[in-house]
Amino acid sequence: MTEPHDSSLAKDALGSSGATALGAVLEDDLSGIDATTGGPVVGTKPRSLWSDAWYDLRRDPLFWISAVLIVVFILMALFPGLFTNKDPRQCDLSVARHIPSPAHWFGTDIQGCDVYARTIYGARSSILVGILATLGTAIIGSAVGLIAGFRGGWLDTLLSRTGDIFYAIPLLLGGIIILYTFPNQVGTPYIVVVLKVVAALAILGWPSIARLMRSSVLQVMPHDYIQAAKALGAKPGRIILSHVLPNAMAPVMVVSTINLGSYIAIEATLSYLGIGLQEPAISWGVSISDASGLGYVRSAPFMLLFPSLFLSLAVLAFIFLGEASQNAFDPKRH
Amino acid sequence: MRRITPLVALSISGVMLLSACGQDVAAPNESSSSTASAATGPAKDGGTVSIRGCTPQNPLIPSDTNETCGGNVLDAVTAKLVHYNSDTAAPELDIAQSIDTTDNQHFTVKLNPGYKFSDGTEVKAKNFVDGWNWAAYGPNAQQNSYFFEPITGYKDVQCGDDDCKVKPKATTMSGLKVVDDHTFTIDTSEKVSNLKIRLGYTAFAPLPDSFLKAPTDKKWQKFPVGAGPFTITQNTATQIVFKKNPDYGGKFKPHVDEVTYKIYNDAAPAYNDVVANNLDVTDLIPTDQLTNDQWKSDLQNRWGIRQSGVFQSITASSKDKQLQNQDLLKALSMDIDRPTITKQIFAGSRTPADGWVSPVVDGYKPGVCGDLCKYDKTKAKEMYDKAGGYKGTLTIAVNGDGDHKAWSQAVCNGWKNDLGLNCQLKITPDFKTLRDQITKRELTGFFRTGWQMDYPSIENFLTPLYATGASSNDGDYSNKAFDAKLQEAAAAPDEEQANKVYQEAEAMLAEKMPAIPLWYVSTPFAWSTKVTNVKLTPFGTIDLTAISVK
Numbered sequence: 001m002t003e004p005h006d007s008s009l010a011k012d013a014l015g016s017s018g019a020t021a022l023g024a025v026l027e028d029d030l031s032g033i034d035a036t037t038g039g040p041v042v043g044t045k046p047r048s049l050w051s052d053a054w055y056d057l058r059r060d061p062l063f064w065i066s067a068v069l070i071v072v073f074i075l076m077a078l079f080p081g082l083f084t085n086k087d088p089r090q091c092d093l094s095v096a097r098h099i100p101s102p103a104h105w106f107g108t109d110i111q112g113c114d115v116y117a118r119t120i121y122g123a124r125s126s127i128l129v130g131i132l133a134t135l136g137t138a139i140i141g142s143a144v145g146l147i148a149g150f151r152g153g154w155l156d157t158l159l160s161r162t163g164d165i166f167y168a169i170p171l172l173l174g175g176i177i178i179l180y181t182f183p184n185q186v187g188t189p190y191i192v193v194v195l196k197v198v199a200a201l202a203i204l205g206w207p208s209i210a211r212l213m214r215s216s217v218l219q220v221m222p223h224d225y226i227q228a229a230k231a232l233g234a235k236p237g238r239i240i241l242s243h244v245l246p247n248a249m250a251p252v253m254v255v256s257t258i259n260l261g262s263y264i265a266i267e268a269t270l271s272y273l274g275i276g277l278q279e280p281a282i283s284w285g286v287s288i289s290d291a292s293g294l295g296y297v298r299s300a301p302f303m304l305l306f307p308s309l310f311l312s313l314a315v316l317a318f319i320f321l322g323e324a325s326q327n328a329f330d331p332k333r334h
Numbered sequence: 335m336r337r338i339t340p341l342v343a344l345s346i347s348g349v350m351l352l353s354a355c356g357q358d359v360a361a362p363n364e365s366s367s368s369t370a371s372a373a374t375g376p377a378k379d380g381g382t383v384s385i386r387g388c389t390p391q392n393p394l395i396p397s398d399t400n401e402t403c404g405g406n407v408l409d410a411v412t413a414k415l416v417h418y419n420s421d422t423a424a425p426e427l428d429i430a431q432s433i434d435t436t437d438n439q440h441f442t443v444k445l446n447p448g449y450k451f452s453d454g455t456e457v458k459a460k461n462f463v464d465g466w467n468w469a470a471y472g473p474n475a476q477q478n479s480y481f482f483e484p485i486t487g488y489k490d491v492q493c494g495d496d497d498c499k500v501k502p503k504a505t506t507m508s509g510l511k512v513v514d515d516h517t518f519t520i521d522t523s524e525k526v527s528n529l530k531i532r533l534g535y536t537a538f539a540p541l542p543d544s545f546l547k548a549p550t551d552k553k554w555q556k557f558p559v560g561a562g563p564f565t566i567t568q569n570t571a572t573q574i575v576f577k578k579n580p581d582y583g584g585k586f587k588p589h590v591d592e593v594t595y596k597i598y599n600d601a602a603p604a605y606n607d608v609v610a611n612n613l614d615v616t617d618l619i620p621t622d623q624l625t626n627d628q629w630k631s632d633l634q635n636r637w638g639i640r641q642s643g644v645f646q647s648i649t650a651s652s653k654d655k656q657l658q659n660q661d662l663l664k665a666l667s668m669d670i671d672r673p674t675i676t677k678q679i680f681a682g683s684r685t686p687a688d689g690w691v692s693p694v695v696d697g698y699k700p701g702v703c704g705d706l707c708k709y710d711k712t713k714a715k716e717m718y719d720k721a722g723g724y725k726g727t728l729t730i731a732v733n734g735d736g737d738h739k740a741w742s743q744a745v746c747n748g749w750k751n752d753l754g755l756n757c758q759l760k761i762t763p764d765f766k767t768l769r770d771q772i773t774k775r776e777l778t779g780f781f782r783t784g785w786q787m788d789y790p791s792i793e794n795f796l797t798p799l800y801a802t803g804a805s806s807n808d809g810d811y812s813n814k815a816f817d818a819k820l821q822e823a824a825a826a827p828d829e830e831q832a833n834k835v836y837q838e839a840e841a842m843l844a845e846k847m848p849a850i851p852l853w854y855v856s857t858p859f860a861w862s863t864k865v866t867n868v869k870l871t872p873f874g875t876i877d878l879t880a881i882s883v884k
Contacts, residue, residue: 091747096678110740111747186729186760274734279759294602295622
């Protein structure tokens, strides 16, 4: 059921075009039947893909677990002060590597900084990088995929091959090269440091989204309502915005959500290698990097454990959300 | 100069000297109980041992190797006029029978007969004179050629320009003369009171006739021929194998027959191999294993720690106008909590510095730095405010490949907390990048400086580092009175008096600081259950003559 994206639009179309009307009627007929059970559904309004997905999501425990985690992490990123009143940069070397205690819930690190405070404040970098990199890849990738799929021809070939070139560069390797080439100077503002990492991920991450977008555009294009819109003389911009994009977005959203988790992991990896975020920026990757080393793992495992745990939870939350939405958007289920 | 390579710097750390031990010239050898008894036990001859090594960066020619990886190899292969005592670092005559002088400017060297190179030829006076002339000759571009600088005529054998388009005026130094097969004389252009100590450095090793005939032959780069206790039989990318030199004629005979120098790129695998008894000795313990003394429990009765002649400091860039303010520099020095950092970051294995000279050398005087090296945050804050503070972000530049982040971060944090200044690290990817930026004077703020002695003398910690225009004067320090004192000391009639004057010179550094002293470094080391009598020299290298198989 990947037809018109919202019922009101379908109703508009009803009055204006016989061809779409037919489609809409057909849709009404079909949506009266629950695809999962096969039996008739009584008393439900015809649902669009989006409301259908929402309907499914609400019943998915995976969604609620990930949603709660994500809300907590976003709160952490926006208002770390809600969770801790300690200053993550206030370190007392004389109490370095202290085990977890009421004063330091997660213990202290090598420098004597509070691990709990640093873990909470570290969320901001990861979430910021994750969300911005996802937005970046989604915007670039969707735009390229839309144009390639919609226009076709030589432009499609050009864009697809360009995408292939970038796709061939491993994300981590490319990220290392880019960040190594443009190192941070002392006094570089925090947001610039973050944006550099985001830019590296966006430059290397867009082709997969573009491919996805292109193929779903190609899937949507032959449909009757597009043909009808074309026949009616709608401009390409209008066709894209009101017909193609809404119906081709779902896979991109699902994959982007899953990618968000992996971007957070890659940010941590780059920071661990010392080329992503760096001191004085606080990030989970930096904390993990500082706490790693077999000797530290043995003498003060909590330094490594807590930032790693938060990192894993954040990555997991976004992957769960992606998984849940994948199930919800899966046309086979309806 | 031997700059410490990052890998070595990574794990070099210090003996925790208690205040009472601080004055010992001969560094105390803190180690596990069994060592003491093992050290006194009779050493068995024969057997093979494997020790941790690293990849030599330069050709294995004595005058071309200036880093520790290659230096360790050459130390085993070469014998010099003078040998440094492996416990006290005191110079002892080795190939030389006597080195006589009346005025510290004209020296007569008599050689012991009977020393042979590993190719069977005898060590004669001309092997020294020709070898040194070859090493000092500009077009040969030897990295250690500046060691021959004091010798008369050194300037005449140097190239006229950087690319050596203008050839030197002479091919030999006029200050070196062969008298007979076992005697030669050295004249220096100025008085040098500690020449005898300097002559033990690797660059002064004699070179065999076969080398002097064909110095460009590639085989010398991997298989040097020396008059030392060992000779190289195998040299690959993964290991270097030494065999006892059958022709060795010196007093420092090794107990073992064969030594395998296994190349490791990282401290952790070498450490794990020693724990598992797959490697016999490592002089590199990962810093993270030092915490909570874990390594001591991993290595019951087979660990040791030895103070070595390494001094670490941070130097203010001469480009940074604000840091030329001595009051500011002193305030910053006072606000470094050296005892806490050495305890918490280095797990008590480095010693807070109390001057600019390592305690292992002859001429060390405790407490030269005085209050400037004692942590006093209220006084520091007072001085800092009076000096006008530091505007902008103060940076400390360190190399990222040598475990320097933790301590520099701690210094930065301390300044931030106590003085309220803005401090940030500048981490370069590797040691070479940092050195390049320092040499090109590109940095501002502070940068890390470390010095491993070339020869055990107080002079080696002062002249090359802080004399005006000296080769390793990274901070462009210039102090006329200090320069004059150094010259006075060099001209002193004997070493004792020279050391006294050098100490006076060092005291001047507390008036006008060239660098902020941080700590003295020592080397923790460990060995397998197979070997005994494991010792480190004051240079932090494994003593191959003492080690024996159980």
